[in-house]
Amino acid sequence: MHKGIVAYIVIVIIILSIWYISTGFKTSLVTTTSTIKPTHPGASTTISATTTTNSSFVYYPCNNFSIYNATINATVSGKCYWPGGVLGLWVAAGNPGREHVIIKGPSNELFVNQSSTESCLTFYQNFSAPAGVYNVTLITGDSHGNCGYAIAKLNSTTVPPPTVYNFVFNGNFHTGHYTGWNVTGKGFGTAPLNITYANSNAKCYLGQPWSNYNGTFFATTYTCGTSVSPGNLTSSPFYADSPFLNFKIISPADNGLYVEILYNGTPKIIAHYNTFNTSLGANASSTFRNATIPLTTVIGKPVEIRVVADELAMQRFIAVGDFVLSQTPSPASIQPLNITFS
Numbered sequence: 001m002h003k004g005i006v007a008y009i010v011i012v013i014i015i016l017s018i019w020y021i022s023t024g025f026k027t028s029l030v031t032t033t034s035t036i037k038p039t040h041p042g043a044s045t046t047i048s049a050t051t052t053t054n055s056s057f058v059y060y061p062c063n064n065f066s067i068y069n070a071t072i073n074a075t076v077s078g079k080c081y082w083p084g085g086v087l088g089l090w091v092a093a094g095n096p097g098r099e100h101v102i103i104k105g106p107s108n109e110l111f112v113n114q115s116s117t118e119s120c121l122t123f124y125q126n127f128s129a130p131a132g133v134y135n136v137t138l139i140t141g142d143s144h145g146n147c148g149y150a151i152a153k154l155n156s157t158t159v160p161p162p163t164v165y166n167f168v169f170n171g172n173f174h175t176g177h178y179t180g181w182n183v184t185g186k187g188f189g190t191a192p193l194n195i196t197y198a199n200s201n202a203k204c205y206l207g208q209p210w211s212n213y214n215g216t217f218f219a220t221t222y223t224c225g226t227s228v229s230p231g232n233l234t235s236s237p238f239y240a241d242s243p244f245l246n247f248k249i250i251s252p253a254d255n256g257l258y259v260e261i262l263y264n265g266t267p268k269i270i271a272h273y274n275t276f277n278t279s280l281g282a283n284a285s286s287t288f289r290n291a292t293i294p295l296t297t298v299i300g301k302p303v304e305i306r307v308v309a310d311e312l313a314m315q316r317f318i319a320v321g322d323f324v325l326s327q328t329p330s331p332a333s334i335q336p337l338n339i340t341f342s
Contacts, residue, residue, distance in 0.1 A: 059133055063156045067138050068149040072096045077137045084131035087154050092121040094150040098141025101152045106132025119147040164302045169236040171323035172215035180236040187231025187309040192217035205286050212288040218321030221309045235305040240295040246330035248288040250319040252276040253337050256310035257318045263303050271336040290330040297341050
């Protein structure tokens with residue numbers, strides 16, 4: 001009997017040991033689920049105090065959500081959660097030269113499918129986005145740009161924040177639109193003039209076809225033979241981190257036609273030109289001249305270009321474009337008729 005009790009005790013101890021190893025003496029099994037953050041290749045995010053969990057994934061909030069990549073011909077994607085409302089999209093093509101952003105919503109519906117060559121971070125659009133998880137895809141170009149990373153950025157701000165560029169944004173109007181420029185009045189029309197189109201239509205130039213221009217589009221108050229109207233054209237702000245602003249211009253001597261450099265909305269430099277000088281030849285009224293404005297009095301400050309056209313006469317117009325910051329003046333620049341600094 002003594003041996004039987006010992007055997008019984010041994011069996012009980014073995015059973016208890018197995019129970020402890022498998023359950024820790026707990027009477028029920030508790031299943032734990034780990035939360036896995038999604039991988040965002042090259043993603044930069046700002047995480048708010050609360051995140052939203054769907055199944056085993058926690059999604060970053062769409063407010064201030066960014067993905068970026070400086071690699072050419074690459075595709076990166078990320079997901080974010082939005083409780084519903086208006087989202088703003090900012091984009092940058094960066095060094096890859098072109099960006100393509102695709103945004104799909106909770107039911108895989110397409111909300112954004114756009115592309116551009118805008119080098120630095122630029123507001124693109126606001127869009128109404130219902131609550132749910134959004135997939136943001138950024139596709140980069142083939143390396144012909146500047147300004148660093150290609151970027152896709154979402155934010156809940158419905159009005160884009162002011163951006164100060166380190167170059168003249170859309171300085172040669174290559175978009176075919178006045179993107180980044182503020183147009184007041186009717187003088188400069190609703191879009192820049194396409195030089196190829198204008199030169200194929202005799203009503204769209206004065207005397208001879210336009211010449212000596214580097215780009216495809218330029219701003220002008222000469223609107224294909226119709227009467228010109230007054231108006232102003234103001235650039236996005238940019239840092240005057242180079243000593244010269246080079247550009248192309250056609251303008252007669254006229255108190256109502258000139259180019260200004262603004263700081264805090266106030267004219268600091270005003271330059272008048274006279275490219276209609278008869279010594280320049282019969283085509284002076286349609287030949288762009290190189291021009292330079294020295295920026296030494298506003299160096300390092302955020303400034304704007306304002307092209308002023310307060311003239312109404314048919315042959316009293318101004319045409320400008322190819323604005324670019326430079327360390328040296330433009331070759332063979334025409335001297336301003338007069339220039340004032342304040």
